[in-house]
Every structure is written in structure tokens, then in C-alpha cells.
Amino acid sequence: MTTTGxxxxxGTTAAAGQGPRADCVVDTAGGxxxxxxxxxxxxxxxxxxxRPPKGKDPERxxxxxxxxxxxxxxxxxxxxxxxxxxxxxxxxxxxxxxxxGRWDLFVVDGEGEPAQVRAGINDxxxxxxxxxDRSASPxxxxxxxxxxxxxxxxxxxxxxxxxxxxxxxxxxxSLTVHATVFGADPGPEAAAVARxxxxxxxxxxxxxxxxxGGGGGGGGAFSFTLDLRELARAPxxxxxxxxxxxGGSVVRIGRLLDDVPDKKKIFVYPGVRVDxxxxxxxxxxxxxxxxxxxxx
Amino acid sequence: xxxxxxxxxxxxxxxxxxTTFNLAQALAERHDIEIVSVLRHRELPTFDLDPRVxxxxxxxxxxxxxxPRHQLPAKVFPAAESRYRQYSELTDERxxxxxxxxxxxxxxxxxxxxxxxxxxxxxxxxxxxxxxxLTLDTHPKALRRGLRRVYPRLDALTTVTEADAxxxxxxxxxxxxxxxxxxxxxxxxxxAPADGHGRLVVAAGRLAKVKRYDLLIRAxxxxxxxxxxxxxxxxxxxxxxxxxxxxxxxxxxYNNVFLMGRASPIEPExxxxxxxxxxxxxxxxxxxxxxxxxxxxxxxxxxxxxxxxEIIKDGVDxxxxxxxxxxxxxxxxxxxxGDDGLRRRMGSAAQVNSQxxxxxxxxxxxxRLFTELVAARKAGHGPRRPMRGTLLTGAYTAIDAxxxxxxxxxxxxxxxxxxxxxxxxA
Numbered sequence: 001m002t003t004t005g006x007x008x009x010x011g012t013t014a015a016a017g018q019g020p021r022a023d024c025v026v027d028t029a030g031g032x033x034x035x036x037x038x039x040x041x042x043x044x045x046x047x048x049x050x051r052p053p054k055g056k057d058p059e060r061x062x063x064x065x066x067x068x069x070x071x072x073x074x075x076x077x078x079x080x081x082x083x084x085x086x087x088x089x090x091x092x093x094x095x096x097x098x099x100x101g102r103w104d105l106f107v108v109d110g111e112g113e114p115a116q117v118r119a120g121i122n123d124x125x126x127x128x129x130x131x132x133d134r135s136a137s138p139x140x141x142x143x144x145x146x147x148x149x150x151x152x153x154x155x156x157x158x159x160x161x162x163x164x165x166x167x168x169x170x171x172x173x174s175l176t177v178h179a180t181v182f183g184a185d186p187g188p189e190a191a192a193v194a195r196x197x198x199x200x201x202x203x204x205x206x207x208x209x210x211x212x213g214g215g216g217g218g219g220g221a222f223s224f225t226l227d228l229r230e231l232a233r234a235p236x237x238x239x240x241x242x243x244x245x246x247g248g249s250v251v252r253i254g255r256l257l258d259d260v261p262d263k264k265k266i267f268v269y270p271g272v273r274v275d276x277x278x279x280x281x282x283x284x285x286x287x288x289x290x291x292x293x294x295x296x
Numbered sequence: 297x298x299x300x301x302x303x304x305x306x307x308x309x310x311x312x313x314x315t316t317f318n319l320a321q322a323l324a325e326r327h328d329i330e331i332v333s334v335l336r337h338r339e340l341p342t343f344d345l346d347p348r349v350x351x352x353x354x355x356x357x358x359x360x361x362x363x364p365r366h367q368l369p370a371k372v373f374p375a376a377e378s379r380y381r382q383y384s385e386l387t388d389e390r391x392x393x394x395x396x397x398x399x400x401x402x403x404x405x406x407x408x409x410x411x412x413x414x415x416x417x418x419x420x421x422x423x424x425x426x427x428x429x430l431t432l433d434t435h436p437k438a439l440r441r442g443l444r445r446v447y448p449r450l451d452a453l454t455t456v457t458e459a460d461a462x463x464x465x466x467x468x469x470x471x472x473x474x475x476x477x478x479x480x481x482x483x484x485x486x487x488a489p490a491d492g493h494g495r496l497v498v499a500a501g502r503l504a505k506v507k508r509y510d511l512l513i514r515a516x517x518x519x520x521x522x523x524x525x526x527x528x529x530x531x532x533x534x535x536x537x538x539x540x541x542x543x544x545x546x547x548x549x550y551n552n553v554f555l556m557g558r559a560s561p562i563e564p565e566x567x568x569x570x571x572x573x574x575x576x577x578x579x580x581x582x583x584x585x586x587x588x589x590x591x592x593x594x595x596x597x598x599x600x601x602x603x604x605x606e607i608i609k610d611g612v613d614x615x616x617x618x619x620x621x622x623x624x625x626x627x628x629x630x631x632x633x634g635d636d637g638l639r640r641r642m643g644s645a646a647q648v649n650s651q652x653x654x655x656x657x658x659x660x661x662x663x664r665l666f667t668e669l670v671a672a673r674k675a676g677h678g679p680r681r682p683m684r685g686t687l688l689t690g691a692y693t694a695i696d697a698x699x700x701x702x703x704x705x706x707x708x709x710x711x712x713x714x715x716x717x718x719x720x721x722a
Contacts, residue, residue: 023486121486121561125568128494167551259568266554270545 020107022152023120024144026127031082032144032154036068036117038077038107044068046079047106047114048154050099062099065108081142081154097140098156100286105152119146127259134220137161137183145261155261157287159183163242163253165289166221168281170270174225175281175291178212179242179253181220186211187245192224194291195250197237205230209242231291232274238291240281254288263287271296297666298328300400300422302391302410304379306333306351307341311583312429314343315480316406321346322481322659332394334387334410354390365389372416376439377409392417402666408435408443415449423669426453427478431580431602432463444468451669454478454662456581459602476665479606481658482586482650485563489592489647490570492640495526497629498569498593500562500584501576503534503555508598508620510536512575513543513553515625520552523633528553528573531565566591570639571632577619579603589613589650594642596628607653613646 022034038044046066066085068077106114122144141157161183169176196203207226213219231238241250255263263283271280278296283289301316320329329349336353345351360366365386373383395417402423405411411426418424426447447453452474455461461477501507509530516528537555544553559565572588574597582603585595595614597604608614617624632639
């Protein structure tokens with residue numbers, strides 16, 4: 001049995017070095033299999049709690065509970081976090097999904113305080129080049145990772161449509177981005193949109209996209225080249241998106257479909273100098289693609 | 297046997313600590329093992345330790361770092377040793393006291409300075425084994441001179457490679473001291489081995505000059521030109537990072553070459569790739585080579601001194617290429633990238649061949665050596681008697697103290713920061 005709800009508990013965080021340790025393996029379908037050593041446990045359950053985003057009500061913490069099964073040696077317990085174990089009920093869009101954010105993991109047993117799970121071996125190799133059904137919607141992504149404090153957390157994304165950034169090329173004064181749309185097909189009038197952050201979408205720079213791959217772009221792949229001089233007029237951040245058709249919805253471009261939970265410091269690109277400014281593509285804390293313009 | 301390992305700091309992080317723990321745990325299957333840590337700076341050791349292995353300390357920095365004797369320069373621990381600044385009159389006294397009363401059958405020193413203590417102060421009751429986790433050639437000249445004077449009093453000296461053992465045999469002339477190679481050990485990884493499908497080349501280590509990651513990045517430029525579907529991930533942190541980042545940008549390799557930062561544990565990262573790469577100009581042993589092989593990866597490595605040629609069998613479980621040659625690295629990588637069968641065969645061979653570095657067989661070699669040394673001692677063979685050593689002690693101490701006092705002056709103030717830092721490894 002699985003329960004899901006919103007808890008008002010802010011929760012206690014066990015210091016790293018305390019608490020149960022989990023080894024985690026991700027399967028090719030994106031499910032998480034966890035194995036924990038829990039001496040003396042009776043009916044342990046795995047609790048996943050969404051870490052409150054900055055500025056959001058910390059009291060509202062969506063959570064999921066997942067049953068655990070004994071491994072048979074009286075010490076180890078197994079839990080599976082996938083669509084089935086998290087099913088909310090039939091027919092909901094979010095069926096079996098974790099909403100976007102960082103989920104902390106705890107073990108609860110009886111009336112005891114939840115104990116935060118420490119990270120052991122985290123085997124996410126299945127995510128490195130995972131084959132995905134491009135037509136599936138929503139796109140649900142879960143990357144388990146070890147936090148700075150040594151705890152196991154799950155980074156989750158849930159988007160009806162997603163544009164995955166592939167190769168990124170920085171030219172003398174331009175930026176070329178290759179991307180693939182999941183959950184929809186870009187139409188013939190699709191365009192790349194750079195939105196000035198903080199302008200509520202009013203300030204934008206649009207560029208046509210070129211369909212890539214065989215079948216006239218039927219594979220959802222496209223590319224576009226932005227003139228960075230158009231963005232580098234004042235210090236600002238520009239968020240990169242794609243509009244799928246004329247007047248259609250705008251989809252954020254990001255990089256979610258691999259094993260790296262935090263892209264910002266790993267996928268790093270050179271900047272382009274425009275007078276006294278420098279424009280540099282980067283991945284945000286949510287792994288979305290933006291261009292940072294700053295004074296050098 | 298009762299076996300004691302004398303370590304710098306068993307509570308810290310580092311290769312020597314890890315490999316000593318591995319060995320101690322494997323020996324604990326059949327023997328009584330104790331780890332004596334000269335320094336202690338935290339409650340629990342950083343690495344997990346089998347409860348059958350006892351761990352104790354001689355100086356607790358949490359309560360004793362202000363002891364006046366800890367402000368005075370060490371006289372026994374040699375001044376030319378890289379850890380000299382962390383040693384003092386207090387450590388001199390405690391280590392001497394421990395060695396005077398130790399009732400182990402075998403005492404093992406794990407770094408040059410502690411081997412000096414052991415050689416000079418170890419009693420005739422215990423077999424004295426010095427371990428060299430670095431290499432003779434990388435020690436400063438003054439240290440080598442000092443070691444040559446006192447090492448004749450050891451029963452045995454172990455190095456991590458056969459090549460370094462040969463350096464000691466030829467360069468030091470230590471009559472009556474058994475010199476043997478005892479490699480570092482790497483336990484079986486807790487993850488399933490790589491299956492050879494991943495299109496990643498993986499490297500891991502400190503981002504230091506000696507690792508020559510600049511060479512690897514240049515080589516990968518040639519690889520990416522032919523196989524843009526492959527990537528290179530370099531794990532680790534260090535002072536070379538900004539330079540390497542610039543090189544990646546200059547060569548336009550930012551879609552293929554990634555500086556991943558530190559990762560621990562590293563095993564799951566190896567298994568995301570299907571080839572490992574090492575391009576160092578020097579490797580005292582080559583721990584990451586063994587780690588990668590145990591995860592089922594063939595390793596393309598420079599045939600640099602000292603370790604790689606003793607670990608990799610060229611063309612069987614990896615490739616050895618001339619040091620400093622990016623073209624050779626690139627063609628060896630491309631050969632493995634372009635031939636799935638070859639890559640997988642070599643990966644499987646690497647997994648099998650690296651089992652000789654498992655703690656169990658390494659501990660067996662160690663056990664055999666110690667058993668023979670104990671038997672030789674009982675039969676009346678062994679190193680020179682303490683008489684001669686006493687004379688040496690005096691002479692050595694005098695020379696050393698003269699060199700050391702100057703070096704120590706003014707450093708006592710900084711000591712607290714030094715020993716409490718993260719680098720408190722052995």
C-alpha cells in the first residue's frame with residue numbers, strides 16, 4: 001500500500017554519520033531500487049519529502065511513503081521508487097511521479113522520529129545514455145545523488161513538454177544550440193526564444209530554428225544560432241526557450257536526461273566578449289539553459 | 297601473530313590510510329592486529345574499520361595540541377621528512393614510549409619518519425618492518441641520507457612496486473634487510489562491473505601537474521575529432537583546475553571533456569565508462585589503475601615509472617604508451633573505442649587480472665613475509681644488534697637536530713592549522 005499526502009512536519013535532520021545508509025541502483029526504466037541495512041527494524045517505510053523551495057511555505061512539504069520489503073537476512077530492507085510504487089490513483093497526470101524539486105529520504109518505523117537516509121553506493125549508470133520514448137508525456141526525471149552532507153536525495157523534474165539541450169557551440173559572437181523536444185513535436189514555425197529574466201516575458205529575442213535529423217524534423221531535433229550581441233546590451237540573464245509553433249506554448253530548454261544532478265559547475269562554456277560585457281551560456285541550478293551577461 | 301601498524305594519523309583521509317586499513321582487515325582474519333595512530337584529530341576514523349582491528353592513538357590533538365612539549369621540535373623524527381612540522385618532542389616521547397613497551401611480534405612503520413623511530417627505538421622483541429608508500433627517488437636527498445644510516449636496523453623494508461624495491465636494493469645497500477615489493481590493495485568494488493557499452497573515457501586523480509591531464513585533454517581532442525559521440529570525464533580537484541578548464545575552452549572541447557569535481561565513492565563513476573585513462577609522468581603505484589581494472593575497465597596508461605608497467609599487461613588488459621606523447625594516447629584510445637570486442641575482452645581481462653591486488657592475496661604475501669621474518673628472528677638471524685644502533689642514534693640525532701631546529705622555529709604557531717587541516721593523512 002502506498003500513501004501520499006502533504007505533511008506539516010518540518011522534520012529532523014540526522015547528522016551525517018548517523019542514520020541508515022542506502023545503496024541505490026537506477027534501472028533502465030528510471031526506477032530506483034534502494035537497499036538499506038536496518039538492524040532491529042519492524043515495519044520500516046521509506047518517506048520521500050520535497051525540500052521546500054526558497055521562498056515557498058516550508059510547512060507545505062509534499063511527501064510520498066513507500067513500503068519496504070525484508071531481504072530475508074533480518075538486516076537488509078528493499079524499497080522500490082518507481083511509477084507503480086508511487087501511484088496516486090488512476091487517471092491523474094502526475095501518476096507515479098515526483099514533482100519537480102529535491103526530495104529528501106527518510107526511514108520511519110512505528111512511532112519513531114524519521115531518520116534521514118545517508119548515501120551509500122549510488123549506481124546511476126543507466127541514466128548516462130538512457131533511451132527514452134520521445135512521445136511520452138509528462139517527462140519524469142529522477143536522479144538520486146549524495147548531498148553535501150552525505151545524505152541521499154532525489155532530484156526530480158516533471159514537465160509536460162521538455163526541450164533537451166545537446167551540443168552547445170560558442171562562436172565569435174554567436175551561440176549555437178542543438179536540442180530535442182520530448183512530449184511534443186516542434187512545428188514548421190517553431191522559434192527559439194531568449195526571455196529577459198525579470199521582464200515577465202515582455203522582453204524577448206526570437207530566432208528561427210532549423211529542423212535536424214531525418215524526416216523533416218520528425219525526430220524532434222532542431223538547432224538555432226543566437227547573435228549574442230543582441231543579448232549583450234546590459235548586464236542581465238536571458239532564459240532560453242523554444243516556441244513549438246506560431247502562437248504556441250513556450251518550452252524551457254534544459255538538460256535533464258543524464259546522470260548529472262547539478263550541471264552548473266560541470267557543463268561549463270566559454271564566454272563571448274561584447275565591448276565591456278561578456279555573454280556566457282550556463283546551466284541554472286534547475287539545469288535549464290540561460291545566458292548570463294555581465295561586466296568583465 | 298600480533299601485528300601492529302604504526303601510522304601518522306589513522307583518522308584522516310589518504311591512500312596510505314586506505315591501503316593500510318585494507319591490509320590490516322585482511323590480516324585480521326587470522327591474526328591479532330592493532331593500528332597505532334601517532335596523531336588523532338577526531339572521534340571516529342574517516343574510513344570504516346573492521347571492529348576486529350584495534351585502533352588507538354598516541355597524541356590526541358583535540359586536547360594536547362597546546363602541550364608545551366608539542367611546541368618543541370622533534371629530535372628523532374627526521375627534519376627532512378615532509379610531515380616533520382606535525383611532529384614534536386611530545387610525539388618523539390610518545391612514539392618512543394610505545395615502541396619500548398610494545399608487545400607485538402611484528403611492528404610495521406608506514407612512512408619514512410616512523411620507520412626511523414622503529415629502526416632506532418624498536419626493541420629486539422619485535423620484528424621491525426618499514427613500509428615505503430612513496431618512493432626512494434622522490435625523497436629529498438637529506439632524507440635519503442638519513443634513511444641510509446638507520447634502515448640497516450630494520451628486518452625488512454617493503455615498497456609498493458618491484459621497481460622501487462630495486463631502487464632500494466641498488467641505491468641504498470642495506471645488508472641483512474629484506475627488501476620486497478608489497479603492492480597496495482583494492483577491495484572488490486561494491487558495484488557491478490562496467491559492461492563495455494558506455495561511451496565515456498574516465499580518469500580520476502588529483503588535478504596536479506604530475507598527472508598530466510593537459511596531455512589527456514589534448515589527446516582527447518584527436519579522439520573527439522574522429523568520434524564526437526565519445527566523452528571524457530576527469531574526476532578530482534586540485535590546483536591545475538583553472539588551467540585545464542582554459543585548455544578545454546581553447547581547444548573547443550567543452551562538449552566532450554568534463555571536469556567532474558571530486559567523487560566519493562569513485563567506483564560508480566568508473567562503471568559509467570568503458571575505458572580508463574592515466575597520462576601521468578610519474579605514479580608511485582597507480583591506485584586508480586587498479587580501481588578501474590577491478591571495475592572491469594581496460595586502462596590506457598603511460599608507461600611511466602614506477603607502477604603502471606607492473607599493473608597493466610600491454611595489449612591484454614589495457615594499453616601502455618610512451619609518456620608525454622598525446623598522439624600515442626589518442627591512437628590507443630581510438631583503437632579501443634573502434635573495436636567493441638577488443639574493448640570488452642580487455643575489460644574482462646582487467647577485471648580478472650586485477651584480482652591479484654585484492655586484500656586477501658596481498659595479505660597472504662604479507663603474512664608469508666612476516667612469518668619468515670619471525671622465524672628468522674627466533675633462529676637468531678636478524679638485523680644488527682641495538683648496540684651499534686645506539687651509536688647511530690646519537691650521531692643521527694645530532695645531525696638532524698641541527699638541521700631541524702631552524703626549520704621548526706616559527707612553525708609551532710602554525711602547527712595547529714596544519715595538523716587539523718584535511719590533509720592530516722598518513
